[in-house]
Amino acid sequence: MLPRGDLYEAILARRSVRRYEKRPLDEATLAQVREIISGAKPLIPENRFEVLVRDEAASEDLVTVLGGYGRFYTPPHSLAPYMLGEEHVLEDLGYRSEQIAVRLAALGIGSCYIGALKQEDKVRVRFGLPKGARIAAFLVFGRPAVAVGGRTFNTLMRRSLGGHKRLPVERIFLQDTLDNPAAPPAEISPLIEAARVAPSGVNAQPWRFLWRDERLYLFVTRNNLKYTMAGSQEYALHDGGICMANVTLALEALGMEGRWVMFEGTEPDIPDHPADLHPLATLVMR
Numbered sequence: 001m002l003p004r005g006d007l008y009e010a011i012l013a014r015r016s017v018r019r020y021e022k023r024p025l026d027e028a029t030l031a032q033v034r035e036i037i038s039g040a041k042p043l044i045p046e047n048r049f050e051v052l053v054r055d056e057a058a059s060e061d062l063v064t065v066l067g068g069y070g071r072f073y074t075p076p077h078s079l080a081p082y083m084l085g086e087e088h089v090l091e092d093l094g095y096r097s098e099q100i101a102v103r104l105a106a107l108g109i110g111s112c113y114i115g116a117l118k119q120e121d122k123v124r125v126r127f128g129l130p131k132g133a134r135i136a137a138f139l140v141f142g143r144p145a146v147a148v149g150g151r152t153f154n155t156l157m158r159r160s161l162g163g164h165k166r167l168p169v170e171r172i173f174l175q176d177t178l179d180n181p182a183a184p185p186a187e188i189s190p191l192i193e194a195a196r197v198a199p200s201g202v203n204a205q206p207w208r209f210l211w212r213d214e215r216l217y218l219f220v221t222r223n224n225l226k227y228t229m230a231g232s233q234e235y236a237l238h239d240g241g242i243c244m245a246n247v248t249l250a251l252e253a254l255g256m257e258g259r260w261v262m263f264e265g266t267e268p269d270i271p272d273h274p275a276d277l278h279p280l281a282t283l284v285m286r
């Protein structure tokens, strides 16, 4: 188990890597990766989470196959995480995938999601996934290229896709009512920072937090233009789950207690919210 400070550091330091050392990871490291995959905690325990671990040596162009964007160079491996279940499947998929991405980052292994929702039916057939399985993104991974050219490429690619930018905290954190931007109180500020740096498709950052009566509520945007560009509004649910994972990992890293409770949409305690926000969950802290 990592020292807790390293886990928080990994949440903040994780970034999308698009150029890799070609060399595959050694067997011992791949065994650690498999352990990380099987250790991913569920949002909904009844959902069945499966992950195909693939070598990309005979590289097909994953971006084209999956319907993603950007360019990738020589990722030696990829994961295809998919989920079978009834409830909050996409949120749970993002939640478990992001735990893997962050724990890989803590081992010095780079990764990047490549979105698959736009061509999900085709992807299911192409990779032999069971009928009804949901897959939102692959996660390519490997050692980030360390030569100067590789590092520069990763930085430039991230900048050109706008991946280095995050919304200021007052845009995603509201207090008492959803029209009141605020700074997070000290006790939850590191959790909100962990959420703010989460990755999302086309860097859409759909998450909005409401802090009311000592309770944290999470909403995601509906009808997000960026997700229209990416080909599916359903990314908001998946990326909401990613953001929830960062908060859960931050709680663990900081030795704090708390757990997410999902909304079904009919609960009387859901705060009033505009039509362009979808209530996702509330964090129960003890």
Ligand SMILES: Cc1cc2nc3c(=O)[nH]c(=O)nc-3n(C[C@H](O)[C@H](O)[C@H](O)COP(=O)(O)O)c2cc1C
Pocket: 014, 015, 016, 017, 018, 067, 068, 069, 070, 071, 112, 113, 114, 115, 116, 136, 137, 158, 161, 162, 163, 164, 197, 198, 199, 200, 201, 202, 203, 235, 238, 239, 242
């Ligand atoms: C569901 C999902 C799909 C993504 N798809 C792609 C993709 O197809 N191509 C790509 O280059 N990056 C992709 N990304 C990475 C995002 O562009 C990146 O997370 C965002 O710009 C923030 O940058 P960062 O991860 O470096 O912090 C995806 C991320 C997520 C969460």
